[in-house]
Amino acid sequence: MNELKISIVIPTFNEEGNVEILYQKITEAFEQIMHSNFEVIYVNDGSSDRSLEKIKSLSQTDSRVRFISFSRNFGHQNALKAGLDNAQGDAVISMDADLQHPPALIPEMIRLWKEGNEVVYSIRKDGKELSFFKKMTSKLFYKIVNYLSDTKLEEGTADFRLLDRKVVNALRNYNESNLFFRGIIPTLGFKQIGIPYQPQERFSGTTKYSFSKMLKFALTGITSSSAKPLYFSIYLGLFFAFLAFLYGIYAIYISIFTNDAVLGWTSLIASILFIGGLQLIMMGIVGVYLGKLFTQSKNRPNYIIDEKN
Numbered sequence: 516m517n518e519l520k521i522s523i524v525i526p527t528f529n530e531e532g533n534v535e536i537l538y539q540k541i542t543e544a545f546e547q548i549m550h551s552n553f554e555v556i557y558v559n560d561g562s563s564d565r566s567l568e569k570i571k572s573l574s575q576t577d578s579r580v581r582f583i584s585f586s587r588n589f590g591h592q593n594a595l596k597a598g599l600d601n602a603q604g605d606a607v608i609s610m611d612a613d614l615q616h617p618p619a620l621i622p623e624m625i626r627l628w629k630e631g632n633e634v635v636y637s638i639r640k641d642g643k644e645l646s647f648f649k650k651m652t653s654k655l656f657y658k659i660v661n662y663l664s665d666t667k668l669e670e671g672t673a674d675f676r677l678l679d680r681k682v683v684n685a686l687r688n689y690n691e692s693n694l695f696f697r698g699i700i701p702t703l704g705f706k707q708i709g710i711p712y713q714p715q716e717r718f719s720g721t722t723k724y725s726f727s728k729m730l731k732f733a734l735t736g737i738t739s740s741s742a743k744p745l746y747f748s749i750y751l752g753l754f755f756a757f758l759a760f761l762y763g764i765y766a767i768y769i770s771i772f773t774n775d776a777v778l779g780w781t782s783l784i785a786s787i788l789f790i791g792g793l794q795l796i797m798m799g800i801v802g803v804y805l806g807k808l809f810t811q812s813k814n815r816p817n818y819i820i821d822e823k824n
């Protein structure tokens with residue numbers, strides 16, 4: 516019998532303390548279900564520590580370990596993209612390098628896939644492993660995205676999922692410059708199923724998502740799954756233009772029918788400031804989309820591979 520091949524894709528950015536243990540856990544998970552036809556692809560996203568060295572030595576002892584190494588840091592989503600583009604499996608599982616995504620869930624994912632599900636995604640059930648801050652910002656993020664976009668993003672979905680070959684092939688055509696897989700996958704269709712899991716604590720090292728990176732990621736997420744903020748600015752603009760119009764009528768009324776024609780400087784400056792601020796917000800929103808068009812129009816590659824095996 517020809518055993519189906521499973522690929523595991525792992526974006527890796529300065530994870531020297533996790534590379535080996537993760538490999539062990541993954542092998543154990545496959546041993547448990549007596550499945551040996553798999554490959555583990557580490558996508559080294561410009562690490563400056565000894566991650567690549569460790570990956571290379573793993574690949575020397577086990578030919579099922581492959582690697583793709585970028586010429587610099589291109590970001591988590593682009594690392595995922597490279598992994599998906601290069602994976603050979605009939606199904607591809609993506610997971611983080613830090614063991615927050617438990618490899619023990621792999622057998623269950625494969626089982627659900629064999630039952631005919633083409634996307635098996637995971638839903639993080641927040642426990643005390645995550646900081647209060649992370650929980651709150653994550654909640655807020657999903658609220659905003661779901662309010663703004665037409666496709667629903669389930670709270671707690673991360674880039675820990677199994678994709679059938681058909682889905683991986685479909686994703687090849689997604690070459691947009693600000694990739695946000697979480698927002699794309701629900702729009703693909705196919706038979707999808709979610710499984711809950713308890714996130715573990717990061718095994719070694721610290722988070723590679725600083726606050727500013729997280730904020731950028733959230734902004735990317737919102738603006739790549741929806742154009743609504745653009746319309747929002749129009750509504751906001753109309754609303755305040757209407758208010759200004761009413762105020763104008765009031766000012767005319769004052770000057771014609773009363774004697775208090777010299778209106779306060781306060782109200783004047785307040786409205787100028789207010790409208791000014793509003794315009795800045797609207798320009799900002801337009802700017803975000805314009806920036807995206809700009810990067811997209813250059814059509815640059817999502818990543819550059821330095822070496823791979």
Ligand code: UDP
Nearest residue numbers: 526527528560590591594611612722723724
């Ligand atoms: N990562 C990456 N490139 C980056 C940032 C992160 O490949 O620029 C990888 C990182 O090595 C990890 C995964 O993406 O495997 C998720 O990152 P992390 O665990 O730091 O994020 P958090 O779980 O704190 O949100």
Ligand code: MG
Nearest residue numbers: 611613615717
């Ligand atoms: Mg993590």
